[in-house]
Amino acid sequence: MRALVVDDSRAMRLILKQILRELQFEVFEAAHGLEALERLKQTGCVDLALVDWNMPEMKGIDLVTEVRKLSDYSAMKIMMVTTETEMEQVQRALSAGADEYVMKPFTKDVILEKLGVLGLSAP
Amino acid sequence: MRERSAIVLDAGKEYLAESRLAPVARGLGLSTLGELVSRLRSEPRGSLSSRVVEAMTTNETSFFRDLNPFDALRTTILPQLIQARAKERTLNLWCAASSSGQEPYTIAMVLREHFPQLLEWRVRFIATDISTEMLRRCREGIYSQLEINRGLPARYLVKYFEKRGTEWQIHKPLRDMVEFVELNLAGHWPALPQCDVVFIRNVLIYFNLETKRDIVGRVRKLLRPDGCMFLGGAETTLNVDEGFRREAADKTFVYRLAR
Incomplete structure:
Protein backbone atom coordinates (compact mmCIF):
# COMPACT_ATOMS: atom_id res chain seq x y z
CA MET A 1 0.00 0.00 0.00
CA ARG A 2 1.08 3.59 -0.57
CA ALA A 3 0.67 6.63 1.67
CA LEU A 4 1.30 10.37 1.47
CA VAL A 5 2.32 12.25 4.62
CA VAL A 6 1.60 15.99 4.46
CA ASP A 7 3.05 18.06 7.32
CA ASP A 8 5.28 21.13 7.45
CA SER A 9 7.25 19.64 10.35
CA ARG A 10 10.04 17.41 9.09
CA ALA A 11 10.19 15.65 12.48
CA MET A 12 6.48 14.86 12.35
CA ARG A 13 6.78 13.52 8.79
CA LEU A 14 9.62 11.33 9.97
CA ILE A 15 7.59 9.90 12.89
CA LEU A 16 4.58 9.14 10.70
CA LYS A 17 6.77 7.76 7.91
CA GLN A 18 8.44 5.38 10.35
CA ILE A 19 5.12 4.06 11.65
CA LEU A 20 3.76 3.55 8.14
CA ARG A 21 6.95 1.90 6.87
CA GLU A 22 6.74 -0.65 9.69
CA LEU A 23 3.34 -1.51 8.24
CA GLN A 24 4.95 -2.02 4.81
CA PHE A 25 3.55 1.20 3.32
CA GLU A 26 5.51 2.94 0.58
CA VAL A 27 5.56 6.52 1.86
CA PHE A 28 5.69 9.85 -0.02
CA GLU A 29 6.02 13.25 1.65
CA ALA A 30 4.90 16.83 1.17
CA ALA A 31 5.46 19.89 3.35
CA HIS A 32 2.18 21.66 2.51
CA GLY A 33 -1.04 21.33 0.55
CA LEU A 34 0.24 22.65 -2.80
CA GLU A 35 3.22 20.34 -2.70
CA ALA A 36 0.86 17.46 -1.85
CA LEU A 37 -1.24 18.18 -4.95
CA GLU A 38 1.93 18.21 -7.09
CA ARG A 39 3.13 14.97 -5.50
CA LEU A 40 -0.23 13.30 -6.16
CA LYS A 41 0.02 14.23 -9.85
CA GLN A 42 3.23 12.18 -9.93
CA THR A 43 2.14 9.24 -7.78
CA GLY A 44 -1.50 8.98 -8.81
CA CYS A 45 -4.02 7.90 -6.21
CA VAL A 46 -2.44 6.54 -3.00
CA ASP A 47 -4.28 4.43 -0.42
CA LEU A 48 -3.90 6.87 2.44
CA ALA A 49 -3.09 10.54 3.05
CA LEU A 50 -2.17 11.79 6.54
CA VAL A 51 -2.76 15.53 6.52
CA ASP A 52 -1.78 18.23 9.02
CA TRP A 53 -4.10 21.24 9.35
CA ASN A 54 -1.85 24.28 9.79
CA MET A 55 0.72 24.52 7.01
CA PRO A 56 2.08 27.35 4.80
CA GLU A 57 1.04 27.71 1.13
CA MET A 58 -2.07 25.57 1.45
CA LYS A 59 -3.70 24.40 4.69
CA GLY A 60 -4.68 20.79 5.22
CA ILE A 61 -8.40 21.55 5.28
CA ASP A 62 -8.10 23.27 1.87
CA LEU A 63 -6.12 20.33 0.52
CA VAL A 64 -8.87 17.94 1.61
CA THR A 65 -11.50 20.13 -0.06
CA GLU A 66 -9.48 20.31 -3.30
CA VAL A 67 -8.66 16.61 -3.42
CA ARG A 68 -12.29 15.64 -2.87
CA LYS A 69 -13.24 17.61 -6.01
CA LEU A 70 -11.00 15.28 -8.05
CA SER A 71 -12.55 11.94 -8.92
CA ASP A 72 -9.10 10.40 -9.56
CA TYR A 73 -8.46 10.33 -5.81
CA SER A 74 -11.89 9.29 -4.56
CA ALA A 75 -10.54 5.93 -3.31
CA MET A 76 -7.88 7.64 -1.18
CA LYS A 77 -8.57 7.56 2.58
CA ILE A 78 -7.75 10.87 4.24
CA MET A 79 -6.85 11.18 7.90
CA MET A 80 -6.25 14.58 9.46
CA VAL A 81 -3.40 14.52 12.00
CA THR A 82 -3.46 17.87 13.74
CA THR A 83 -3.16 19.96 16.89
CA GLU A 84 -6.66 21.35 16.21
CA THR A 85 -8.86 19.80 18.90
CA GLU A 86 -12.20 21.61 18.82
CA MET A 87 -15.40 19.79 17.86
CA GLU A 88 -16.10 22.37 15.12
CA GLN A 89 -12.82 21.49 13.42
CA VAL A 90 -13.49 17.74 13.52
CA GLN A 91 -16.92 18.42 12.00
CA ARG A 92 -15.42 20.72 9.37
CA ALA A 93 -12.79 18.13 8.38
CA LEU A 94 -15.38 15.37 8.04
CA SER A 95 -17.69 17.64 6.02
CA ALA A 96 -14.79 18.52 3.70
CA GLY A 97 -14.27 14.81 3.04
CA ALA A 98 -11.73 13.59 5.61
CA ASP A 99 -12.37 9.99 6.67
CA GLU A 100 -10.65 10.10 10.06
CA TYR A 101 -9.20 12.55 12.55
CA VAL A 102 -6.26 12.19 14.94
CA MET A 103 -5.36 14.83 17.49
CA LYS A 104 -1.71 15.52 18.28
CA PRO A 105 0.00 14.33 20.38
CA PHE A 106 -0.62 10.72 19.46
CA THR A 107 1.01 7.34 20.03
CA LYS A 108 1.81 4.68 17.47
CA ASP A 109 -1.19 2.67 18.73
CA VAL A 110 -3.49 5.59 17.93
CA ILE A 111 -2.39 5.51 14.29
CA LEU A 112 -2.65 1.71 14.11
CA GLU A 113 -6.15 1.68 15.59
CA LYS A 114 -7.35 4.43 13.26
CA LEU A 115 -5.96 2.53 10.26
CA GLY A 116 -8.00 -0.43 11.51
CA VAL A 117 -11.10 1.78 11.58
CA LEU A 118 -10.35 2.75 7.97
CA GLY A 119 -9.93 -0.90 6.95
CA LEU A 120 -6.24 -0.28 6.22
CA SER A 121 -4.59 -2.68 8.65
CA ALA A 122 -1.10 -4.01 7.98
CA PRO A 123 -1.02 -5.75 4.58
CA MET B 1 6.99 -0.56 37.40
CA ARG B 2 9.31 2.09 36.05
CA GLU B 3 12.27 -0.28 36.11
CA ARG B 4 10.45 -3.15 34.43
CA SER B 5 8.16 -1.40 31.95
CA ALA B 6 9.15 2.25 31.71
CA ILE B 7 5.70 3.15 32.95
CA VAL B 8 5.67 5.91 35.55
CA LEU B 9 2.67 6.08 37.84
CA ASP B 10 2.07 9.61 38.98
CA ALA B 11 0.19 10.56 42.13
CA GLY B 12 -3.54 10.47 41.35
CA LYS B 13 -3.18 7.24 39.35
CA GLU B 14 -3.88 5.02 42.37
CA TYR B 15 -7.20 3.89 40.88
CA LEU B 16 -5.33 2.59 37.85
CA ALA B 17 -3.06 0.38 39.96
CA GLU B 18 -6.04 -0.73 42.05
CA SER B 19 -8.19 -1.75 39.10
CA ARG B 20 -5.39 -3.51 37.23
CA LEU B 21 -3.79 -5.30 40.18
CA ALA B 22 -6.83 -6.35 42.21
CA PRO B 23 -7.52 -9.31 39.83
CA VAL B 24 -3.86 -10.40 40.12
CA ALA B 25 -4.04 -10.31 43.92
CA ARG B 26 -7.29 -12.26 43.93
CA GLY B 27 -5.90 -14.82 41.50
CA LEU B 28 -3.17 -15.54 44.08
CA GLY B 29 -5.64 -15.76 46.95
CA LEU B 30 -4.43 -12.48 48.47
CA SER B 31 -7.13 -10.31 49.94
CA THR B 32 -5.49 -6.89 49.68
CA LEU B 33 -3.14 -5.02 47.38
CA GLY B 34 -0.91 -4.50 50.44
CA GLU B 35 -0.32 -8.25 50.58
CA LEU B 36 0.52 -8.22 46.89
CA VAL B 37 3.06 -5.45 47.43
CA SER B 38 4.66 -7.40 50.33
CA ARG B 39 4.91 -10.50 48.15
CA LEU B 40 6.48 -8.41 45.35
CA ARG B 41 9.07 -6.95 47.74
CA SER B 42 10.10 -10.41 48.88
CA GLU B 43 10.64 -11.62 45.30
CA PRO B 44 11.22 -8.56 43.12
CA ARG B 45 12.58 -10.53 40.15
CA GLY B 46 10.16 -13.46 40.22
CA SER B 47 7.29 -14.37 37.92
CA LEU B 48 4.90 -12.33 40.05
CA SER B 49 6.58 -9.08 39.05
CA SER B 50 6.10 -10.07 35.41
CA ARG B 51 2.40 -10.63 36.01
CA VAL B 52 2.11 -7.26 37.71
CA VAL B 53 3.84 -5.52 34.84
CA GLU B 54 1.66 -7.36 32.36
CA ALA B 55 -1.48 -6.38 34.22
CA MET B 56 -0.42 -2.75 34.34
CA THR B 57 0.50 -2.59 30.69
CA THR B 58 -1.65 -4.91 28.59
CA ASN B 59 -4.97 -4.57 30.36
CA GLU B 60 -5.49 -1.19 28.80
CA THR B 61 -8.75 -0.44 27.08
CA SER B 62 -9.83 1.60 24.10
CA PHE B 63 -12.97 2.29 22.11
CA PHE B 64 -13.70 -0.47 19.55
CA ARG B 65 -10.82 -2.52 20.98
CA ASP B 66 -9.94 -5.31 18.50
CA LEU B 67 -12.79 -4.12 16.20
Missing part, protein backbone atom coordinates in the same frame (compact mmCIF):
# COMPACT_ATOMS: atom_id res chain seq x y z
CA ASN B 68 -13.90 -7.65 15.19
CA PRO B 69 -16.15 -8.39 18.20
CA PHE B 70 -18.14 -5.22 17.51
CA ASP B 71 -18.39 -6.03 13.80
CA ALA B 72 -19.67 -9.50 14.74
CA LEU B 73 -22.20 -7.95 17.11
CA ARG B 74 -23.43 -5.64 14.35
CA THR B 75 -23.44 -8.01 11.38
CA THR B 76 -24.35 -11.33 12.98
CA ILE B 77 -25.27 -11.54 16.64
CA LEU B 78 -27.72 -8.66 17.05
CA PRO B 79 -29.59 -9.24 13.75
CA GLN B 80 -30.13 -12.88 14.83
CA LEU B 81 -31.28 -11.91 18.31
CA ILE B 82 -33.56 -9.13 17.08
CA GLN B 83 -35.25 -11.62 14.79
CA ALA B 84 -35.54 -14.23 17.54
CA ARG B 85 -36.93 -11.71 20.08
CA ALA B 86 -39.27 -9.92 17.66
CA LYS B 87 -42.35 -10.87 19.70
CA GLU B 88 -41.15 -10.24 23.23
CA ARG B 89 -38.99 -7.24 22.23
CA THR B 90 -36.61 -7.55 25.16
CA LEU B 91 -32.85 -7.79 25.14
CA ASN B 92 -30.42 -8.13 28.05
CA LEU B 93 -26.73 -7.38 27.67
CA TRP B 94 -23.96 -7.59 30.23
CA CYS B 95 -20.49 -6.16 29.87
CA ALA B 96 -18.26 -7.52 32.66
CA ALA B 97 -15.02 -5.85 33.84
CA SER B 98 -15.97 -2.68 32.03
CA SER B 99 -12.95 -0.76 33.36
CA SER B 100 -13.22 2.94 32.43
CA GLY B 101 -16.25 2.32 30.20
CA GLN B 102 -14.91 2.32 26.65
CA GLU B 103 -16.26 -1.17 25.94
CA PRO B 104 -19.85 -0.66 27.15
CA TYR B 105 -20.03 2.73 25.44
CA THR B 106 -18.71 1.19 22.21
CA ILE B 107 -21.55 -1.36 22.40
CA ALA B 108 -24.01 1.44 23.19
CA MET B 109 -22.86 3.36 20.09
CA VAL B 110 -23.24 0.23 17.92
CA LEU B 111 -26.78 -0.27 19.28
CA ARG B 112 -27.80 3.35 18.74
CA GLU B 113 -26.13 3.68 15.35
CA HIS B 114 -27.24 0.46 13.69
CA PHE B 115 -30.33 -0.72 15.55
CA PRO B 116 -32.54 2.33 16.15
CA GLN B 117 -35.56 0.01 16.39
CA LEU B 118 -34.25 -1.06 19.81
CA LEU B 119 -35.35 2.32 21.16
CA GLU B 120 -38.85 0.77 21.19
CA TRP B 121 -37.67 -2.37 22.99
CA ARG B 122 -37.01 -3.11 26.64
CA VAL B 123 -33.21 -3.22 26.52
CA ARG B 124 -31.38 -3.75 29.76
CA PHE B 125 -27.67 -3.10 29.41
CA ILE B 126 -25.62 -3.72 32.54
CA ALA B 127 -21.90 -2.97 32.81
CA THR B 128 -20.00 -4.10 35.89
CA ASP B 129 -16.60 -3.56 37.41
CA ILE B 130 -14.95 -4.30 40.74
CA SER B 131 -13.59 -0.77 41.20
CA THR B 132 -15.84 1.95 42.55
CA GLU B 133 -13.47 4.55 41.07
CA MET B 134 -13.80 2.99 37.61
CA LEU B 135 -17.60 2.88 37.97
CA ARG B 136 -17.60 6.56 38.89
CA ARG B 137 -15.59 7.31 35.75
CA CYS B 138 -17.96 5.15 33.67
CA ARG B 139 -21.06 6.97 34.93
CA GLU B 140 -19.41 10.33 34.29
CA GLY B 141 -18.36 9.25 30.78
CA ILE B 142 -15.56 11.80 30.51
CA TYR B 143 -12.49 10.91 28.46
CA SER B 144 -9.16 12.60 27.80
CA GLN B 145 -7.97 13.58 24.35
CA LEU B 146 -5.63 10.58 24.30
CA GLU B 147 -8.53 8.24 25.15
CA ILE B 148 -10.85 9.57 22.44
CA ASN B 149 -7.97 9.36 19.95
CA ARG B 150 -7.86 5.61 20.51
CA GLY B 151 -10.02 3.54 18.17
CA LEU B 152 -13.01 5.88 18.20
CA PRO B 153 -14.21 6.71 14.67
CA ALA B 154 -14.30 10.51 14.24
CA ARG B 155 -17.93 10.46 13.11
CA TYR B 156 -18.90 8.83 16.44
CA LEU B 157 -16.94 11.48 18.31
CA VAL B 158 -18.94 14.16 16.54
CA LYS B 159 -22.23 12.37 17.06
CA TYR B 160 -22.00 11.04 20.61
CA PHE B 161 -19.60 13.32 22.52
CA GLU B 162 -19.37 16.93 23.57
CA LYS B 163 -16.24 18.81 24.48
CA ARG B 164 -15.86 19.92 28.10
CA GLY B 165 -12.70 22.01 28.52
CA THR B 166 -9.89 19.78 27.32
CA GLU B 167 -11.94 16.59 27.82
CA TRP B 168 -14.82 14.89 26.06
CA GLN B 169 -18.05 13.65 27.59
CA ILE B 170 -20.42 11.01 26.23
CA HIS B 171 -23.89 12.41 25.55
CA LYS B 172 -26.38 11.80 28.34
CA PRO B 173 -28.79 9.67 26.27
CA LEU B 174 -25.94 7.22 25.62
CA ARG B 175 -24.83 7.31 29.27
CA ASP B 176 -28.41 6.60 30.30
CA MET B 177 -28.45 3.43 28.18
CA VAL B 178 -26.00 1.70 30.52
CA GLU B 179 -26.56 0.65 34.15
CA PHE B 180 -23.20 0.57 35.95
CA VAL B 181 -23.09 -1.90 38.84
CA GLU B 182 -20.30 -2.95 41.21
CA LEU B 183 -19.46 -6.64 40.81
CA ASN B 184 -16.48 -8.74 41.84
CA LEU B 185 -16.35 -11.60 39.32
CA ALA B 186 -14.63 -13.87 41.85
CA GLY B 187 -17.06 -13.03 44.65
CA HIS B 188 -20.81 -12.99 45.22
CA TRP B 189 -22.73 -11.57 42.24
CA PRO B 190 -25.72 -9.27 42.64
CA ALA B 191 -28.91 -10.40 40.87
CA LEU B 192 -28.46 -10.27 37.09
CA PRO B 193 -31.10 -10.99 34.45
CA GLN B 194 -30.88 -13.91 32.01
CA CYS B 195 -28.60 -12.52 29.31
CA ASP B 196 -28.66 -12.55 25.52
CA VAL B 197 -25.13 -11.22 25.13
CA VAL B 198 -22.25 -11.26 27.62
CA PHE B 199 -18.97 -9.45 26.99
CA ILE B 200 -16.34 -10.76 29.40
CA ARG B 201 -13.13 -9.97 27.57
CA ASN B 202 -9.53 -9.86 28.72
CA VAL B 203 -10.29 -10.46 32.37
CA LEU B 204 -10.34 -14.27 32.80
CA ILE B 205 -6.59 -14.31 32.04
CA TYR B 206 -5.99 -12.86 35.49
CA PHE B 207 -7.65 -15.73 37.39
CA ASN B 208 -6.44 -19.21 38.25
CA LEU B 209 -8.16 -22.19 36.61
CA GLU B 210 -10.49 -22.91 39.51
CA THR B 211 -11.78 -19.34 39.62
CA LYS B 212 -12.07 -19.23 35.82
CA ARG B 213 -14.22 -22.38 35.95
CA ASP B 214 -16.43 -20.88 38.61
CA ILE B 215 -16.91 -17.60 36.69
CA VAL B 216 -17.49 -19.19 33.28
CA GLY B 217 -19.90 -21.71 34.89
CA ARG B 218 -21.91 -18.88 36.39
CA VAL B 219 -22.01 -17.03 33.05
CA ARG B 220 -23.28 -20.27 31.44
CA LYS B 221 -26.21 -20.37 33.86
CA LEU B 222 -27.02 -16.72 33.09
CA LEU B 223 -27.02 -17.11 29.31
CA ARG B 224 -30.30 -17.64 27.48
CA PRO B 225 -30.25 -20.80 25.29
CA ASP B 226 -29.55 -18.83 22.09
CA GLY B 227 -27.40 -16.19 23.77
CA CYS B 228 -23.68 -15.79 23.31
CA MET B 229 -20.55 -14.85 25.19
CA PHE B 230 -17.60 -12.84 23.88
CA LEU B 231 -14.13 -13.58 25.32
CA GLY B 232 -10.80 -11.83 24.72
CA GLY B 233 -8.65 -12.96 21.80
CA ALA B 234 -6.29 -14.91 24.10
CA GLU B 235 -9.10 -16.55 26.09
CA THR B 236 -11.08 -19.75 25.55
CA THR B 237 -13.54 -22.06 27.31
CA LEU B 238 -11.49 -25.07 26.16
CA ASN B 239 -10.41 -27.08 29.24
CA VAL B 240 -12.29 -24.56 31.39
CA ASP B 241 -15.96 -25.32 30.78
CA GLU B 242 -17.21 -28.00 28.43
CA GLY B 243 -20.72 -26.53 28.45
CA PHE B 244 -19.72 -24.09 25.70
CA ARG B 245 -19.00 -24.48 22.01
CA ARG B 246 -17.05 -21.98 19.90
CA GLU B 247 -18.80 -20.62 16.83
CA ALA B 248 -17.50 -18.37 14.04
CA ALA B 249 -19.21 -14.96 13.85
CA ASP B 250 -18.01 -12.53 11.17
CA LYS B 251 -14.21 -12.35 11.60
CA THR B 252 -14.17 -13.58 15.21
CA PHE B 253 -15.58 -16.29 17.49
CA VAL B 254 -18.34 -16.29 20.05
CA TYR B 255 -19.19 -18.92 22.64
CA ARG B 256 -22.63 -20.50 22.76
CA LEU B 257 -24.15 -23.13 25.01
CA ALA B 258 -23.25 -26.64 23.85
CA ARG B 259 -26.35 -28.53 22.79
